[in-house]
Structure formats: C-alpha cells, structure tokens
Amino acid sequence: MQARLGAVKAQVQGALDRAIVALPPGELRDAMGYACAGGKRIRAFLVMESARLHGVSDHAALPVAAAVEALHAYSLVHDDLPAMDNDDLRRGLPTLHVKWSEATAILAGDALNALAFGLLADPAVGDAAARLRLVAALARASGGAGMVWGQMLDIAAESAAVPLTLDQIKELQDGKTGALIRFAASSGPLIADADLAPLTAYADALGLAFQIADDILDVTGNEDVTGKRVGKDASAGKATFVSLLGLDGARAEATRLIDAADAALEPYGKDAENLRQLARFVIERDT
Amino acid sequence: MQARLGAVKAQVQGALDRAIVALPPGELRDAMGYACAGGKRIRAFLVMESARLHGVSDHAALPVAAAVEALHAYSLVHDDLPAMDNDDLRRGLPTLHVKWSEATAILAGDALNALAFGLLADPAVGDAAARLRLVAALARASGGAGMVWGQMLDIAAESAAVPLTLDQIKELQDGKTGALIRFAASSGPLIADADLAPLTAYADALGLAFQIADDILDVTGNEDVTGKRVGKDASAGKATFVSLLGLDGARAEATRLIDAADAALEPYGKDAENLRQLARFVIERDT
Numbered sequence: 001m002q003a004r005l006g007a008v009k010a011q012v013q014g015a016l017d018r019a020i021v022a023l024p025p026g027e028l029r030d031a032m033g034y035a036c037a038g039g040k041r042i043r044a045f046l047v048m049e050s051a052r053l054h055g056v057s058d059h060a061a062l063p064v065a066a067a068v069e070a071l072h073a074y075s076l077v078h079d080d081l082p083a084m085d086n087d088d089l090r091r092g093l094p095t096l097h098v099k100w101s102e103a104t105a106i107l108a109g110d111a112l113n114a115l116a117f118g119l120l121a122d123p124a125v126g127d128a129a130a131r132l133r134l135v136a137a138l139a140r141a142s143g144g145a146g147m148v149w150g151q152m153l154d155i156a157a158e159s160a161a162v163p164l165t166l167d168q169i170k171e172l173q174d175g176k177t178g179a180l181i182r183f184a185a186s187s188g189p190l191i192a193d194a195d196l197a198p199l200t201a202y203a204d205a206l207g208l209a210f211q212i213a214d215d216i217l218d219v220t221g222n223e224d225v226t227g228k229r230v231g232k233d234a235s236a237g238k239a240t241f242v243s244l245l246g247l248d249g250a251r252a253e254a255t256r257l258i259d260a261a262d263a264a265l266e267p268y269g270k271d272a273e274n275l276r277q278l279a280r281f282v283i284e285r286d287t
Numbered sequence: 288m289q290a291r292l293g294a295v296k297a298q299v300q301g302a303l304d305r306a307i308v309a310l311p312p313g314e315l316r317d318a319m320g321y322a323c324a325g326g327k328r329i330r331a332f333l334v335m336e337s338a339r340l341h342g343v344s345d346h347a348a349l350p351v352a353a354a355v356e357a358l359h360a361y362s363l364v365h366d367d368l369p370a371m372d373n374d375d376l377r378r379g380l381p382t383l384h385v386k387w388s389e390a391t392a393i394l395a396g397d398a399l400n401a402l403a404f405g406l407l408a409d410p411a412v413g414d415a416a417a418r419l420r421l422v423a424a425l426a427r428a429s430g431g432a433g434m435v436w437g438q439m440l441d442i443a444a445e446s447a448a449v450p451l452t453l454d455q456i457k458e459l460q461d462g463k464t465g466a467l468i469r470f471a472a473s474s475g476p477l478i479a480d481a482d483l484a485p486l487t488a489y490a491d492a493l494g495l496a497f498q499i500a501d502d503i504l505d506v507t508g509n510e511d512v513t514g515k516r517v518g519k520d521a522s523a524g525k526a527t528f529v530s531l532l533g534l535d536g537a538r539a540e541a542t543r544l545i546d547a548a549d550a551a552l553e554p555y556g557k558d559a560e561n562l563r564q565l566a567r568f569v570i571e572r573d574t
Binding site for chain 2: 028132149
C-alpha cells in the first residue's frame, strides 16, 4: 500500500501542477500551487483504488484524484482563514493568508473550487454521463448539504454555550470530512455506474475513524511531526471524540470502525487489500 | 424585453429558491437565500435568450440561468468581504458578512459556488454531453483564468503605486465581469453545440459596456437608487473608465460598444431583438 500511495502522490502532484501551470502567471497561480503542494493524498488514493476495483484505469481516474485534492486544498485554505479557524501553520508551513493575504487566500480557494469541477470534465475520465455523475456527486458532497454544511456546524459549535453531544459531533464530521471522503471512495462505482453501497459503507467508517484519529493527534501529537498546531481543541474547550469518549474510548471506537471498514470491503475480496491497509494507516499515522 | 426580463426574474428566483430550500435548514441556507434574492438578473436573461435563439426551451435553460446567478451571487458575497472590497451595502441591504458574520459569508459563497455546478448537472438541461460542455465552460469562466483572475487583478490594482492603464483595466474587467457574461451569453450554443462566435462577440462588447456604465454610475449615481455605495472608486484614487476617458468619453465608448454588440447579433436577425434592447438597457440603467 505504501508503494502505491507513493506512486499516487507523484501522479496527482503532477496532474495538479499541470492544471495550475496552465493558468495565467502571477500571485493567484502561485498561491494555488502552494495550497496544492504536499498533503497525505488519502483522498486521491481512495479515488485511484476505488477506480481500480471497478476496472477504471489510473489514466482515467487521475483527473478525479486531482479534482478531489484541489477541492480539499480549497477547503483547508478557507478553513484556516482568520474568520474561520484562524490557523497560521499547515503541513509545517505558514498558511496561505499568512504567506500572502486574506484576499489572496479567499480567491485562491475560490479558484481551486472551480478547478476541481473543471478537472472532472476531462475527457480522459470517461464518457460524458460518467463525468456528469461525478460533477453532480461532488457538488452535493462539497456544498451546503455536505462539506460546507459540516464546516458551518463546526463554526457554530465554537460559539455554542453547551458542548456538542456525540451524535452532533458525528453529524458535523459526516459533513465536514465524511462527505468528501465518501465522494472519493465512490468515484470508481460512479465512473463505472456500479453499486455504490460497499464503498460508501467503507468510507463512512473510514471517515469517522480518520476524524477520531485527528482528535487523538490533537491531544497526543507533536507539532514538529504533525506540521500543524496541536492542543487547539482542548484549549478552546471544544467537545471532541476524545473529550467525550476519553483517550482509550476514542482509540477503541477507531479500532471498531476500522473493523467495520474491513467488513464493508468483503465483496471485493483480496483486491481491496490496499484499502484495508489504508484504514489501518489512518488510525496509526502520526501526522 | 422588459416583460421577458420580468418573467425571467420570477422563473430564476423560483429555481434558486427550490434549490436552496432542498438544503438542510439553518443559518447557511438562510444566508444563501439572502445572497440570491433580487438583482437585475441580466446574466439569467442572457442565458434564457441565448437558449431561445438556439431552440432550447425555457424549461431546459432555467437551471443554467439559476446556476449563473448562484455563481454571480457567490462572487458578490466574497467580493464584499472586509479583506476584499469591504462593502457594507448591496442591493440596498446590509452585505452578508454584516448581517451574519465573515465566516458565514465565506461559507455561503463556497456553497453557492458548488450549487452552481450542481444546477448544471440537472437532467432537464439536455443530454450529458451538453451539460458537460456547460460545466467545463463555467469552470473556466469562473476560475483562475476568468472571474477570480480578474478579481485578483482588481485587488492588486488597489495597492499598486501607479494607476492602471486602459488596456490593463480592460483585461481586468474581461475577467472580473466579462467571463461570466460571456458564459451566460454562450450557454445556448453550448447546449445546442452551435457556433459560439456571434454571441461571444456580443458578450465581449456588452460586458465592457456594462462595466463602463458601472463606472459612470459610481460618479453620477444616487445611493438610494443604486442600492450600493457610490463614489468609492474616485475616493480610493482608482483608475476607472471615467477617470481615464472622462465622463463624455466613457459615454461615447459605451455607445460605440452597444453598436458593436448590435452588429454581432446580425446572424440572428429580428429574433435577437431582446438582446439588442438589453444592450441599450445596460448603459441606460440607473442601478
């Protein structure tokens, strides 16, 4: 799985670089490139593996992987803004509005959002119907009933008098990180017009486990390793999976979810080994 | 033309309201609805007339008209932010970040951006290939080589030591307002897979005339009528078509452009009468 992840990282970085270098030169393009550099590329990996399981070539899946990473990058840039999470560090580097300006960060995010949809229209992906299924699914996953909806709940939670309950945190995370992970994992069956159920169930469990692992890292992580500020949630008095379940309880829940993710992959048999390993990687990572 | 514009306004407001009410209830949805209320709906009108000239029904064109207005609304919400133009008044009402918060304005804009692409995927519009041509064109028009590119040039101009030249202002406006107007005017031929040249030429002239008229209104307009702050450009020492050409020169250039827009419509004969009237309306409006 690590070899495949490494190959996907290189491929998706190449695809993003090619798309961004085609834009007019200047600060906007530079900022877009900065936002799209690095990252774990877990969403791209999900796209490529989901595609492979449905007989879709790497060549066809690559623009979709680049699209989901461009969209993810835009969401991080906007999320880091002073009016949102006000983060100054991301992947060990200054966040975009710190390096350039708030205006540049807003606009670079907006342009990456458009770029994501443009990438889905790439003829290499498949026939028009397949690409259109992706467009409709990404619009739903990233919009006012998906990712942005979850971010809005997250912002509201910060000023709420009462900490969120476990169910409310699950709803929030299902939007904020779950929706895009679900889109990425569904892209193979979306292109091939196949059954979405197994990979949707896998993505639901994986997305939640991923977020629990993030909450654990916010408590146990090292800034030098994670490349982002840690201890933010506790100091903000925010309810997290760790504050609600305890550290051991959160770890147990993450492990239970990884088993559920494993079970959801059963229809794919041994072909889904990379996705099984990804699930374990997600809760064992230190960044 | 005014009757048709009135009908389009009602239709497109209905389509936007239906799309937004389908989202989860809450502040995000309310803010999106607020951002999409009112407006001149010139872009929607361009979509509907461009479609009609290519045998595309109002029913098929309506989601595209709603998409272009949702995208335009997102661009205004982000443009009004304190880090951008810092405007507190829009269409006679408080701007979104004043009424709610900056975070809500950023997220409502992001969700409207996604909504626009979702609307283009509506099966009512046409076959998958037609909808995909629209998606690719809107991604180009609104992204880092189109609208956002123009907004970035506009922001850069504000802190530049030397005012922009006429050519630079034209390039800026060609992105900032021209690209989306061109998309709207092209949507008929895009759906019908017909020649884009006549309506592209029309839109180029119309877009520039529209911006010159905006610059004239910023000097001669009345806040109570325009519903937005006037005199902003002059007080900011910004180069505009009026500062570079003078008031009479700007009016003459707008009139010349409207003649060019007229001429571009020649292949459509009398069928394009509404678009001819729109061009005159654009430079004669007082809001």
